[in-house]
Amino acid sequence: MTAYDVGLLILRVVLGLTMAAHGYNKFFGKGGLKGTAGWFDSMGMKPGMFHARIAATTEMAAGLGLAVGLLTPIPAAGFVALMLVAAWTVHRPNGFFIVKEGWEYNLVLAVAAVAVATLGAGKLSLDYLLFSGTGLYDLLHGWWGLVIAAALGLAGGIGQLVIFYRPPAKQDA
Structure with missing residues (x-):
């Protein structure tokens, strides 16, 4: 085990559990799935x-x-899409x-997930445990990742976005 593997583990766990917490909150937070659905409807993602x-399932x-x-690379792709x-x-x-509720946080999460997919999950991962020494392992990091x-x-x-997003009409002030 190297510092590289520990660093990747820390990054994966923090990114992953942060995203999973967002999914959990959509399911079980204040308002639950019904409240989340109303929010999605209001922003133009229909059916909410x-x-x-x-969204909740993919985040988790x-x-x-x-x-x-x-x-x-598959969960990293989920980060990018979300x-x-x-x-x-x-x-x-x-x-x-982000201080003005901009898209900075979204960018950081997506790019960090892609970076992990590029570097690979490291030796402290199920990818390494299950697939090291196989051809599949080569597809789980590097350029393919x-x-x-x-x-x-x-x-x-x-x-x-193309299939489902229909922005709400602007309200006149």
Whole structure:
């Protein structure tokens, strides 16, 4: 075990559990799934209940998958798709900085997840435990990890926006 592997473990666990907590909150936080569904409807992601379930489930699955380092580029792609949709639908009008509810945080989470997919989950991961020494392991990091995480994530996020996002009409002041 090296400091590199411990560093990747720390990064994966913090990123992953942070994302999983967001999913948990959508399911069980104040207002629960019904409140989350109403929020999705209000921002133009219809049907809201469908998107609330998809977002909460993806946040929990991607978060836990990244935390344990299982098929790492796939949960990283989930981060990219989730953060792209969140940045576009909620944070884009507010600019970049998080202090004004901008999309800075979304960018950092997505890029950090892609970086982990590129570097690989490290020796303290299920990827290493289950797949080291196999051809599949080579697809779970390096250029393949980067391409899978970024391309699949962008395709998922853009696809969801194109198919489902209908921005609410602007209210006259």
